[in-house]
């Protein structure tokens with residue numbers, strides 16, 4: 001089966017480094033605006049976008065190393081990822097390697113039939129644990145591949161909407177985390193880029 005050229009699900013290039021480094025918050029939800037920005041408003045595992053559903057209810061803050069195994073990492077930014085509710089549920093309390101590093105174009109390929117192929121052991125583990133190749137997930141992925149392809153051929157405005165950033169980009173400069181290891185990261189946030197006229201209307205990766 002050939003690799004898909006669909007632009008609906010393009011995993012980020014690697015290596016990646018986190019832009020932000022807030023710490024000292026006493027609750028997980030305070031990390032949400034940082035994680036939304038860090039993970040480009042998409043689920044780190046399946047790449048579902050906020051703009052494809054009702055974002056507020058649809059996305060969770062996920063611990064890739066389970067809090068049951070490492071309670072000390074419960075409020076550690078580097079152990080938190082942005083994931084859709086369904087992926088978070090399916091992963092449950094199983095620990096995996098950092099998806100920020102593993103869920104990348106070097107590690108995961110999309111096939112024309114909607115299946116994902118793990119190109120590394122860690123990526124294969126994540127695909128299995130999060131059940132990214134379940135019949136439901138493949139159906140869902142194929143549907144969106146077709147919707148995006150249709151828009152790509154027939155309706156450029158719709159394509160831009162499907163691949164657009166959300167309207168409510170978080171202004172990270174207005175936040176005051178107790179500590180921030182990477183304070184310069186806010187200048188590279190989507191909000192700051194939009195303010196500087198530097199943010200494209202839509203994004204593929």
Ligand SMILES: [Zn+2]
Nearest residue numbers: 043046084087
């Ligand atoms: Zn997901």
